[in-house]
Structures are given as C-alpha cells and as structure tokens.
Amino acid sequence: MQDRPEQVYRGDLCVVGSGAAGLSAALEAVRLGRKVVLVDAAPQLGGQAVGAALGTICGLFRNGSVPRRLTHGVMDDLFEFLFARGDASLRRVRGTFILDYVPNAWMRWAERRIAETGIVPLPGAIVRGMERRDGHVEALSLSTRFGDARVEAGHFVDASGDAILAWQAGLELRESETQVLGTVMAILEDVDTGLCAEYPRSLYHELIRRHAEEFGLVRGEGPVFVVPGTRKLLLNLTHVETPMETAGLALAGIEGRRQVDALLTLFKRELPEAFGEAKVAVYGNAGIRQTRTVVGRSHVTVEDIAAGVRPPDAIARTTWPIELHGEMSGAHWTIFGEDHLHYIPFGAMLPVGLHNVVVAGRCIDAQPAALASLRVMGPCFAMGRAAAAATALNDSGSLHQLDIAALQDSVDDNLTLETTDSWANEAVRETGPEAEGVGASK
Numbered sequence: 001m002q003d004r005p006e007q008v009y010r011g012d013l014c015v016v017g018s019g020a021a022g023l024s025a026a027l028e029a030v031r032l033g034r035k036v037v038l039v040d041a042a043p044q045l046g047g048q049a050v051g052a053a054l055g056t057i058c059g060l061f062r063n064g065s066v067p068r069r070l071t072h073g074v075m076d077d078l079f080e081f082l083f084a085r086g087d088a089s090l091r092r093v094r095g096t097f098i099l100d101y102v103p104n105a106w107m108r109w110a111e112r113r114i115a116e117t118g119i120v121p122l123p124g125a126i127v128r129g130m131e132r133r134d135g136h137v138e139a140l141s142l143s144t145r146f147g148d149a150r151v152e153a154g155h156f157v158d159a160s161g162d163a164i165l166a167w168q169a170g171l172e173l174r175e176s177e178t179q180v181l182g183t184v185m186a187i188l189e190d191v192d193t194g195l196c197a198e199y200p201r202s203l204y205h206e207l208i209r210r211h212a213e214e215f216g217l218v219r220g221e222g223p224v225f226v227v228p229g230t231r232k233l234l235l236n237l238t239h240v241e242t243p244m245e246t247a248g249l250a251l252a253g254i255e256g257r258r259q260v261d262a263l264l265t266l267f268k269r270e271l272p273e274a275f276g277e278a279k280v281a282v283y284g285n286a287g288i289r290q291t292r293t294v295v296g297r298s299h300v301t302v303e304d305i306a307a308g309v310r311p312p313d314a315i316a317r318t319t320w321p322i323e324l325h326g327e328m329s330g331a332h333w334t335i336f337g338e339d340h341l342h343y344i345p346f347g348a349m350l351p352v353g354l355h356n357v358v359v360a361g362r363c364i365d366a367q368p369a370a371l372a373s374l375r376v377m378g379p380c381f382a383m384g385r386a387a388a389a390a391t392a393l394n395d396s397g398s399l400h401q402l403d404i405a406a407l408q409d410s411v412d413d414n415l416t417l418e419t420t421d422s423w424a425n426e427a428v429r430e431t432g433p434e435a436e437g438v439g440a441s442k
Ligand SMILES: Cc1cc2nc3c(=O)[nH]c(=O)nc-3n(C[C@H](O)[C@H](O)[C@H](O)COP(=O)(O)OP(=O)(O)OC[C@H]3O[C@@H](n4cnc5c(N)ncnc54)[C@H](O)[C@@H]3O)c2cc1C
Pocket: 016, 017, 018, 019, 020, 021, 022, 039, 040, 041, 042, 046, 047, 048, 049, 052, 054, 055, 056, 057, 058, 059, 125, 126, 127, 128, 159, 160, 161, 162, 164, 182, 183, 184, 185, 287, 288, 289, 360, 361, 362, 363, 375, 376, 377, 378, 380, 441, 442
C-alpha cells in the first residue's frame, strides 16, 4: 500500500459530535475567539437533529400557557434562521412548548455557520484512539476515507452521545441496566394534512393496536404531527433495541424502516382519504436515545430532578418531563408542574480522570431516567454553551479546578433569564386534536 502522510489538524478546542450539543459548543467557542475542529463519525454534520430527522426541539421553554424561553446563546441564531424561512413553528404540548423544525433547514444553517466561522469540519472521521499525558488528552487519532488523521488541541468536548473519549481513555463508564429503546423517525409526504390535523392521535393508536399483529407493529402509541405549512407528516411510532455494536446499528435501522413501511401501508388502507397518495419522504437513521455515560464529578438522579433544587455548580435548567422508552409498547412520562425547574450541574459534565475534557449532551453522568429529561435539545444547547465557556476560561491546568462562579457568570442568562421571543408569539400553531393530550415523544 502506498504510504500516505497523516492529516494533522490543530485547534484550541476539538469537539467530537456535531449534534445539538456539539454544534452549540463549537459555535459558542468560536464566538469566544477559539479555533475549533469539529469531528463527526457520520458523513453529514448535524447529529441526530438532522440525520435521525427528529423534527422538534424540546426542553427550551418553561411550563405554562405562554412560551417563556429558558435557554439562550449562539443557537438563538438557529431559531431566527428557521422562523425567517418559515421552517419552524411552536406547539403547546404536555403543559409546555416545543419547537417544530424542518431538518433540512437545520442542516443548511449548520453548514453555513460552520463555513462562515472558520470551524474546521471533519465529518466521516471516527475517533479510534487518543494520546494523553497525566490525565490531559493531547491528540485524537481518527480514521477517515482519506486515511488516518490526527487532531491536536488544548481542550476537548465529548458530545458523541457515547462517551467516546472516556471510553478511549479506558475509564469506568455507566450503562443502563434497564433497556432504553431507540426509534426510527420518518417524514411522510403527499398527505392530506388538513384532514390529519383533525384526526385525534388516539385514532392512529387504536388502528395500530388493532392491526399490530397483522403488520408486525410493536409500538402502540407515539406522536404524529404535521410539518408546518406542508403536506408532510412526521411519525415517531417505532421502537427498536438500542445497538451497542456496528451490525446492530444497521439492523436497528432496517427494522425501524420496516415498521415505518408497515405503518404507511396500514394508514393507506384504513385512512385512504388522508393517506391514499402518501409516500415516505425521509427515513431517519436509527435514533439512539442513550447508550453509555461518563462517570462524572457528580451524578444526577431522578430525585434531584423531582426536587428541582439548584446545585451550587448549576449551568443549565429545563422543565422537560422524564420520558422513559423502556417498553416496546410506548413511553412512560413524568410531567412537572408550572413552577418546576430542574438543573444540570457542571460536575456531571466532568469525567473523572480527564482534566481537559468536558462532556455535553446525552452522555453526561445521570441516571438513565434523569437523562431521559436532560438529553433533549434545549438542555443540549445549554450544555454545549457551558462546555465552550469552561474551556475558554481554563487556559491550562484542570477543568476540575475551574472557578465555577466565573463559569456561571458567563452563562448567567441560561440560569436566570426567561424571554418571550417575537417569533415565538407569532408562531404558536393553532393546534387541532393532533396535539392534544398525547404530546411529543423524544
Ligand atoms: C428517535 C429520537 C427522537 C428524539 N426526538 C427528539 C426531539 O424531537 N426533540 C429533542 O429535543 N430531543 C429529541 N431526542 C433526544 C435526543 O437524544 C437529543 O435531543 C439530541 O439529539 C442529543 O444530541 P447530542 O448532541 O447529545 O447527540 P447526537 O445528536 O446523537 O450527536 C452525537 C454525534 O456524535 C457522533 N459520534 C459518535 N461517536 C463518534 C466517534 N467515535 N467519532 C466521531 N463522532 C462520533 C455521532 O455521529 C453523532 O453525530 C430524540 C432522540 C431520539 C433517539
């Protein structure tokens, strides 16, 4: 084989994972004057927000009857971009608000901002090794289609969702003892969405339960909602086992897409007025809710979330329910009251044993049920912002010794501010029965 030189990239910060958490971290870091390298194993940027076609941003708003936003930062630009294009709207669900978006629009926004800000994007690059000294990661080695690559940086953000850096460092990790299922999302097109908006969700759920055996359907309930201003419908009605190895990931995707096809065939047969012409426009990649987490300086429990007590090192807050996907048949929800808020401690983002790595997103240290609230995109944005701020404040030494008051100052609006955005007021959708009582499932 011909010898190829290793590709070498250098930055102040290397972010692994370009989902909600990683993109937020990368863009916030650029805003703080840092040079950023953004690595993602997937061939496209955007993480599950784009590749798994999630379609809604949850956990951004307080509970209540008006949309009061809890999380702010560079991702405000995403909301403005989406609303300016007519590619987003708000829905009131489960006593709070969720922001529906068009995944392609998110992808274009992310790509544009990455190019404009000079972030070095490395999609299709899989972390397969690291060099570290005295608990400091110095470089990551990557496999790419163009051969081996290496990223050297002063700090690293692990937004991989799989705690890949702690795993590569051989550190202790946590895996859930109870199963947390994944989902393949799908977007249907050429649907009579006017009619669909009048159907209660219970209609879909009853149809699925009645014909489950005939069509091989496993999930009896979940959200179905119209993509704003289109003839498209987003389905979150499949469940698949969460894979922990490569073939399993592919097979989970294949099984989830089989369930999507079966749902479409069922709806075409039973609801021909609305679905007679329908086709699948987008099959999401296998959506993974949870795999493994780091062992951090602190561990968030369900009791912490229910109590809503602000920890001394809080860096973000949310009110999103605890949403457990432990059974094939559906999800179990714990919804909080109007005054409730719960918090993310910075300690849960700090893997024990690594001094210049901070975790953001769905692999922070939390009980699986606690993570089932904290891993939605609103808190992921906030964690990304705190991760970037922490690495900018910490020139050298250990993130474990960081001045927490200075970190909290730099993300103060995510702890104290509640805004009512002009776009949010104008964009609340007149929701039909599709939004009542059953809500979103993340
Ligand atoms: C089916 C489903 C539906 C959901 N719906 C919603 C929803 O509607 N709204 C909501 O707010 N939340 C939803 N969620 C919750 C979701 O888990 C989070 O909101 C969010 O996607 C997590 O973002 P993240 O940045 O932590 O991780 P991800 O978006 O998963 O990004 C992690 C990235 O890291 C990359 N990566 C992993 N390992 C490596 C490696 N070794 N080397 C390089 N790169 C690597 C991956 O390719 C991936 O792109 C849903 C989850 C699922 C599974």
